[in-house]
Amino acid sequence: MKHRFLSKRYWSSITTPMAEVVDLASKYKDIINLSLGDHDWITDKNVIDAAFKDTHQGHTKYTDSLGDPELREEIIKYYSEEYGYGLEMTEVMAVVGGCHGMHLVLEGILDDGDEVIVPEPFFTPYKHQIQLARGKMVALKTCEEDSFQIDSQELRNLITNRTKALILNTPNNPTGACYSKETLKNIAEIAVENDLIIISDDIYGAFSYGEAFQPITTLEGMKERTITIGSFSKDYAMTGWRIGYVLAPDYIIQCIRDINEGICFSAPSISQRAALHALSRRREIQSPMVDEYKKRVFYGYERICKIPKMSVLPPKGSFYLFVNIKETGLTSVEISKKILEEAHVLVIPGNAFGKCGEGYIRLACTVDIRALKEAFDRIEVICNNI
Known part of the structure; x- marks a missing residue:
């Protein structure tokens, strides 16, 4: 317009x-609405009750700009229990949903003209988010005949001296594909060889119907070059609470924390309390x-x-x-x-x-x-x- x-x-x-x-x-x-991925499933009643109990007890203020310490501790505990993966408090930040986390990350890592490879079909906002951060999206074609897996050679062919990062989304929106362990291993090798950052959008991790979900950051040698975007929206039916998190090396977390000071400072305290209770009741x-x-x-x-x-x-x-x-x-x-x-x-x-x-x-x-x-x-x- x-x-x-x-x-x-x-x-x-x-x-x-x-x-x-x-x-x-x-x-x-x-009308029967099969469009947007918003649950008809309501947030668990126990989570709602516990969060609002916390509200009455005073959790109505700003939290630490990295997030409620109790929530971050619970996220660390979750990754340790589920994946044997260690995190420090300085490597975790609560954000206002996955899209907010992605914006902060791209803003923090991209210089003007840096290229970000994105497997296509892709979650629609990625292209705009990359452009907002002054980067350039490079589409990596995937196809139904290959079950929408990433072809290693096709990925290699797209890498230039301006390539900074690769966005992964598995289980995938929109295709429903889950990248195999072999695919993830190949991507990890390419990332190391070319000194790339992996931005792993892991918001559908609970919805994996075959092989158990494995975050790429847990693969050997990947922690130092992986930024994980997590969210409670899909895995816990909490879309309206607008709460998620970013896992990354501490210098990246410090950078996006500083960027976020001029945006919203911290995620909503009540939503962070709900996320804490959801995570502790996840099973x-x-x-x-x-x-x-x-x-x-x-x-x-x-x-x-x-x-x-x-x-x-x-x-x-x-x-x-x-x-x-x-x-x-x-x-x-x-x-x-x-x-x-x-x-x-x-x-x-x-x-x-x-x-x-x-x-x-x-x-x-x-x-x-x-x-x-x-x-x-x-x-x-x-x-x-x-």
Whole structure:
């Protein structure tokens, strides 16, 4: 939008399909929303009660700018218990959700024109976040035929003397892919050989349906060159609390702490208390939630396999299905519009996630199976008539 009062940097900005779905969600009274990855699962009642008890006891002030010490200690304990991975208090910072953490990290490590390699399809905000930090995003193509794994040689071919970092997101949004241990090991070797930083966006770690999730930072030699973005939004159904964390070498944490002083100083104290209680109760909280979402995505997979002109890989992780719609002969935008207008089901066109996303739509299984059944029944009618 061009206006004299707007920065010229944003005169050519185009609203993304991800942003547009917010307005579309209210278009029809009977809409089934499979677009944004926001839980229908409510934050655990015990977490809510404990957090608000803390509020009444005085946790309503600024915390340490690195975060509530008790929360950071609990994060350290979590990584020690789950992965045998050691952290110091100076290597952990609480942030206002994963996107806030990513912004701080990119702002802290990038010089003007530095390149960041991002596997495509990618979480839509990455490109804009890199641009805001004056960097350049370089897309690394992945494809369905390879289960959206990263090809080591393709990665090597993209590395230049301006390459600074590689963003990893596994389990992946939007594809649902989980990078294999072999893939992670190969990426680690390339990072060491080329002195690259890995920014590991680990926000769907609980939703891994095959191999157990392993953070790349826990691999030998990777701690010193890995920045981990963690979040409570997905793994604990806490999207509205806006709370996450960054793990990194202490000099990086100190840098992003200083940057954040001019943004919001600290994450909300009440959200940090909720995160603390969620983490300490993770086993009782996560198991039923993950089991439910696993049922949903596998139900969705089975339904899609029976719908003409649609296909999808078996689910590996996250709660998304990245559905191949190429046989319909329609673009991802055209089929998404048709599904919305004729079936009243809201999905996101694959081109929202980069060029490699064309020919796909993303479905978020964030409604119960009864609603999913109705959604797929409606979609099937459309595909039978294309």
